[in-house]
Amino acid sequence: MLRSATQVITGPEAVKQFNRVHEEEQRRDRWPFPWIYPPDSAEPIFRANSIQAPTYGSDTEVLLYKVPVGLQFALVELIQIYVGAGYVPGSGDILWTVDLDAPVGVTALMANPLPGLYQIPVPLGALIGPSITAAGLGAPFQFKKPFIIKPETELRSKVKTVQNVSTGSPNFCLSVFNGFTWPV
Secondary structure, three states, X not given: OOOOOOOOXXXXXXXXXXHHHHHHHHHHHHOOOOOOOOOOOOEEEEEEXXXXXXXXXXXXXXXXXXXXXXXXXXXXXXXEEEEOOOOOOOOOOEEEEEEEOOOOXXXXXXXXXXXXXXXXXXXXXXXXXXXXXXXXXXXXXXXXXXXXXXXXXXXEEEEEEOOOOOOOOOOEEEEEEEEEEEEO
C-alpha cells in the first residue's frame, strides 16, 4: 500500500500558510455560505423516527420536521433504511421519498420532492450497531451540498412498500434528518 508523504512547512512559508488559514477562519462569519461554515448562532438538529413496516401500496410518513419560524434548516445527512426480512436493496420493493410540504395523500403531481430523493429504491445510510439509539453508531448518507429548507417548511420522509418485504413488527423503517438551523 502506497502512502502519500506529508509535507512539513517551516519558516516563512509556514507563517504564510498560517495567515491564509487564519484569514479564512476570520471570514467564515461573513460568508454567504453557511453550509460550509455554520454561523455561531447555528443550532444542531437531529431528528429520528421508526415505524413498523407498512402494508403494501401506499406512502407512509416515517419522519416529519417542521422548520421553526425565523430559521432556515440545512439538511446535511440522511438515513433511510429498512430493518427486517425479505428486502433486497435496489429491487424496488421499498421506495423512499423526501419531500417538502406534501402530507401523505397528496398526489405525486402536487408533491415537492427534494431533487434526487423521489422513490429511491435503495437505502441511504446504514446502522453499524444493533440500533442507532443503543449503539449510537449510525453511518448517515452525507450530501455533497446540504439542502437549505426555508422557514415553516415541513420536511417529510416517506416510505412505500411494494412487495416481497415483511411488514409489521419486527420489521421497521427508520429515518433520520441531521443538520442545523440558523436565523434567516
